[in-house]
Amino acid sequence: MSKDPFVMLPRDVVDRMLSAAGDSGDLTMTHLSSEDLYVVTRLALGSGARVQVDIPTEYQTLRWNGTDYAGQWFKQPSEHINLAHLELIRRPGSAVTFETFKTWVPGVHDPGNRIGLVITIDPKLTDEQRRARAREYAGWIVTRQAVHAIDVAVEPTHLGLPQLADQWPVDRLAQDTVMVVGLGSIGGAAAAQLAAMGIGQTIVVDPDRFLWHNEVRHVLDKRHVGRLKVDAMKTHLGDRWPEHRVLPVAADVVEAADLIRPLVPAADLILCAADGIAPRRVMSHLAKRAALPSVQACVLNDGGIGEVLRLRPGPRFGCLLCQRANLAAGGGIDPEADQELPYGTGLVHKPMTAIPTDLHLVGNLAAKVAAATLLEGKHGQLFSLPGEHAVIGLRAAQGLAAPFDVAAVGEVTWHGVAPPRPDCVTCNPA
Numbered sequence: 001m002s003k004d005p006f007v008m009l010p011r012d013v014v015d016r017m018l019s020a021a022g023d024s025g026d027l028t029m030t031h032l033s034s035e036d037l038y039v040v041t042r043l044a045l046g047s048g049a050r051v052q053v054d055i056p057t058e059y060q061t062l063r064w065n066g067t068d069y070a071g072q073w074f075k076q077p078s079e080h081i082n083l084a085h086l087e088l089i090r091r092p093g094s095a096v097t098f099e100t101f102k103t104w105v106p107g108v109h110d111p112g113n114r115i116g117l118v119i120t121i122d123p124k125l126t127d128e129q130r131r132a133r134a135r136e137y138a139g140w141i142v143t144r145q146a147v148h149a150i151d152v153a154v155e156p157t158h159l160g161l162p163q164l165a166d167q168w169p170v171d172r173l174a175q176d177t178v179m180v181v182g183l184g185s186i187g188g189a190a191a192a193q194l195a196a197m198g199i200g201q202t203i204v205v206d207p208d209r210f211l212w213h214n215e216v217r218h219v220l221d222k223r224h225v226g227r228l229k230v231d232a233m234k235t236h237l238g239d240r241w242p243e244h245r246v247l248p249v250a251a252d253v254v255e256a257a258d259l260i261r262p263l264v265p266a267a268d269l270i271l272c273a274a275d276g277i278a279p280r281r282v283m284s285h286l287a288k289r290a291a292l293p294s295v296q297a298c299v300l301n302d303g304g305i306g307e308v309l310r311l312r313p314g315p316r317f318g319c320l321l322c323q324r325a326n327l328a329a330g331g332g333i334d335p336e337a338d339q340e341l342p343y344g345t346g347l348v349h350k351p352m353t354a355i356p357t358d359l360h361l362v363g364n365l366a367a368k369v370a371a372a373t374l375l376e377g378k379h380g381q382l383f384s385l386p387g388e389h390a391v392i393g394l395r396a397a398q399g400l401a402a403p404f405d406v407a408a409v410g411e412v413t414w415h416g417v418a419p420p421r422p423d424c425v426t427c428n429p430a
């Protein structure tokens with residue numbers, strides 16, 4: 001089955017047509033034969049000379065060199081022409097004669113032995129006609145034998161995060177800053193999703209470089225091998241979500257705690273995806289002391305379990321160590337303690353044992369938990385979670401004790417958290 005030809009109208013074309021004094025003009029469409037795609041690349045207003053259309057460099061396909069075709073544009077050359085276009089589009093293969101088309105668009109040039117392209121604009125369509133999918137911008141392929149209707153894609157006025165505004169509180173999240181500690185595969189995925197949800201700023205903290213062995217699991221790609229992960233993420237997020245601001249901090253939170261501590265109050269929430277026990281404990285402590293919520297994300301049991309743990313400020317919620325002590329006291333496994341044993345057989349954090357899909361799943365859930373926490377806490381919106389501690393099954397039937405006893409892949413169980421221990425120095429500052 002062959003694809004249908006298609007016309008793309010960059011915003012610059014639309015803006016120039018709409019602000020033109022006249023109602024018609026010439027244009028040039030560049031045809032990319034591999035895609036059977038026409039892009040309007042030059043435009044004349046009235047009888048003036050054609051000017052180059054401004055197409056941003058990142059739209060590489062739209063800027064490809066191809067074969068140029070002459071075309072014309074008309075604003076409302078006749079009543080209901082774009083409704084006629086709708087009728088033709090609905091019946092694939094249908095066409096009208098050039099003579100008929102000339103009565104609809106009296107100024108159309110005779111295409112001779114070539115093909116001509118025409119864009120007709122009807123700004124006066126009613127809402128009902130638009131709902132019926134009549135197009136404000138309609139495309140026509142004109143030959144002496146027949147005139148066919150083709151689809152035109154118009155670049156919208158608003159691109160990027162403002163497009164989400166009707167479904168998601170991007171305006172509120174734009175005010176927020178999240179500190180992301182650890183830019184491994186989980187932290188990288190989490191940072192990308194925080195930006196995608198419209199979080200205004202991330203402070204990304206990681207001492208390491210992005211190396212060859214990281215590439216298979218990471219949101220970063222080959223271009224960034226050799227760079228500091230924090231700088232590479234700043235580039236990556238800036239390319240993808242230009243509204244998002246990134247403050248890169250190339251530091252280890254354990255060795256440089258004095259550097260990190262003054263940055264913490266600038267954040268509204270801390271998301272810790274570091275894979276060692278020590279940085280997780282440091283961030284739990286710093287968040288609790290700064291009265292900030294934090295989200296800890298990791299994989300356990302050789303990539304068999306994902307975990308997202310929300311730690312909240314206030315007297316009812318214990319810190320990371322209080323949670324782990326509570327698990328151990330209940331006869332369960334304390335993942336943090338086990339990892340310190342040289343030959344521990346417990347649920348150690350070993351992210352390099354998990355596949356990229358699982359690491360990104362955990363990172364994405366951590367980002368969503370972070371956003372929900374900000375929306376409910378700081379912005380007073382209803383974004384409740386089922387609990388504070390999510391355990392995600394990444395492999396089936398691992399035979400672990402509760403709360404890590406998920407039976408199947410894709411199973412997510414939610415649990416509460418323990419209150420502070422009376423002797424906890426993080427939860428009970430002297």
Ligand SMILES: [Zn+2]
Nearest residue numbers: 319322424427
């Ligand atoms: Zn505590």
